Amino acid sequence: MDRRPRLNDRFWIRRLRRWHAVTWVVLGLAPSTIGLLNDSGAPKYWSLALLAVLGGCYTAVEAFPGNPVVRPRTFLYVLVVGVGAMAALPGGGAALFLVSLPHFWVFGTGPRQAIVFSGAAAAATVTGSTLGHRWDEEFFTGNVVFTLTGYAVGALLGLWVHRVLQQSDERVGRLSAELESARRRLAEAHRREGAAEERERLAREIHDTLAQGFASIVVLAEAARAHLGSEPAKSTQQLLSIEHTARENLAEARVLVGSAPGSAVAAGTVARTLRRTLDRFAEDTGLTVSAELPDVECDQQTRIALLRCTQESLANVRKHANASTVGVVLTAYPYGVELEITDDGRGFVVEESHGFGLDGMRRRLAELGGDLTVTSSLGDGTRVLAMVPTNGQV
Template identity: 35%
Template structure:
C-alpha cells in the first residue's frame, strides 16, 4: 500500500466515525413517527462494529468489501425508516461503497440500490404523501453520487497509471545507470588491458628475450657481449618501470576521483610513514584536467623518490601553486643536494626535466651550493600535457 492510498483510507476512517457519531445525535433528537428508536441505534452499533471488525479492510480486501457493502444497503433502509433525517447517512455510504468496489458498473448498481433502500425507508417513515419529494431527493442523491464517483475514479485511475509510468521510468533510469556503470567499468578494464599489453607486457617480453640471449652469451663465454646485453636489459627494465608508474599515477593514485591535492597529501603521508622524513604538503584542490594532474603527480612521485633514496634529508616541502594559465608544483628538501656540473644519463630528476620540456612544460632542478634540492615543474592548466615516450625513460632517481 502506497502513501497516497494510506492517507485516503485514514481520511475515510475518520469521516466514517464522525458521520456515525453525527447520525447517532440526529437519531436521538430528530423527528420519528415511532415511539421507540432502538432499531436505529442498533443499526448504528452494528454498522460501527462491523466497520471496525472487517469493513475498514474492504478498501484493500475484496472479500471484506463483499461482506460489508450489503450492510451499507441495510443501514440505508433501516435508519431513514426509524428517523427520516438520518437519511443524511448516505453522504458516507456512497463514498465507502465506491472505494470498496473495484468495478465502476458495480459501484453504480450499488449506489442505485442504496438510493432505493433509503427511499423505501423514507416512505416507511413518511407515507405515500412524500413519495414525489422522496423520488426527487433520492434521484439527485444517486445521480450526484455516481457522477462524483466516476469523476474521482477516473482521477484515481489516471493517478495510478502515472504512478506506474513513473515507477517504470525510475526503473529504466536505474537500469540505464547500471548499464552505463558496467560499460564504464568494462571500457576502463579494456583500456588498462590494452595499455598493459602495449607497454609493460611487451617490455617484459623483451626483457625475457634479452635474458635468454645473455645466458646464451654467458654459456658461450662471449663475455664481451654481456656488457651490451646488460645495458639493453637495464634500459628495457627502466622502460617497463616507467610505464607501470605512469599507469599507477593515472589510475591507482586517485587523481581522477578526488583530485591532485588529495593525491599529493596521500603521497606525502606515505613518504613520511615509510621513511620518517617529515613531508609537509600545501596542495589545495584546484580544477585541473586529468592529464595535467597525472604529469604533476608523476613529478611529485619522482621528486619524493629522490628525497627518499639519495637526498639524506630530514624534511621536505610540497607546494602546489596556480598562477593564471599555468600551475607549478614545487618540492624542496634540506638534503645533501647534488653537483649540477655532473652530466646526467637522462634518468631521474634530470631526465624528468628533459622529458617534461617535450610535454609543453618545464621542470627546473636546482641545488643551492650543493645543499638541498628544489624541483619546480610548471605546466599549462588546460593544455593537457602528457609525458611522452622517449628512449631514456624515467625510473629510479639518480643524481
C-alpha cells in the same frame, strides 16, 4: 511493477478513512440517534438497534480488514438494508444515505460495484421513504428527491475521482517504468565505464611491465648478436639480462591474468627496489647513473607507482634521449615523497608529446592523489618529477 502503496500513500489513506469515519458518525449516526431521544415506542428502539448494528459492522470491518468473516462486501449488504430500513423508521432518511455514499466507493472493488450497491441503497431509501404514502400524491417527497439527486451526483463524482486516481496510477506506472529504464541505462553505463577503466588499467599495466620488458629484450638481443663474435663475455652478460627480464615479464603476466597473488617486483623498501632497477639499467645500457635513495617508508601502492615512473622514464631515456648520464633523487617531505629523474640527453618539446607512457604515469599518480611534472627542451635534457602524498606518514 510494484503496485503496493508506498508508506506515505498509506499514511494519507489512513488519515482520509479516519476523517470519513468521523464524518459518518458525526453527520450520519449521531444526528439520527439524537433525533430519536425524544421519541417513544417500539420504532425508536428498532432505529437505535439498527444504528448500533451499522456502527458495529463498520467498526468490525475497519478493525479486522483481513478477516474472511468480516468482509467489506458483507458490510455493504448490511448498509444497503440498513439505510433502507432507517428511511422507513423514525430518525432516518436521505441524510443518512447521503453521508453513507462514500462507503460504497471505499469498500467496493471498483466503480461498477460501487454504483450497483449505492443504487441499491438509493432504491431501498426511496422505498423506505415512500412506505405509507400514496404514490400518485406524495412520491416525490423531499427525501426521495434528495436521495435520487445525491445518488446521481455521488455516482458522477465517484466516477470522476476514480478516473483521476486511475490517471494518477497510470502516470505513476509510466514514471516507474521510466525510472526502471533509467536505472538499467545507468547500470549499463556504469558497467561500460567500469569495463573501460579496467581496459585502461590493463593497457597501462601491460605498457609499463610487459611492453617495456619486451622492448628491453629486443634491444639486449640485438646488442648480444652484434657482440657475439667479438665480445663473447659481454654477449653472455646481455643474454643473462634477457633471461632475467623475460622471467620478470613472465611473473608480471601471471599477476595480470590473476594466476599469481601479487607482484614481487616492488618487494622491499622503495630505495632497494629503485636501486635494483637502476643497476640493471646501468648494466644493460652502460650509461652513468647517479642516485640518492634514502630509506623512505611508504606503502605498496606508492612503491609500485614510483617504480613504474622510474621504469618508464628510463625506457624513454634508452629509446629517445641519447643521454650519457642519468640522475635519480628520492626525497621525503612532510607532505609526501618526491622522485626526481633527470638526464643530459637531447630533450624534447613537452607540449608536442602525446605518448601513452607520460599519460599513464600521470593517471597512475593521480589515482594516489599525486602529480607528475615534466620539464624539457631541445638540447637541455629532461627532468621528471613525481610526487605522491603520504598524509604525513613518511
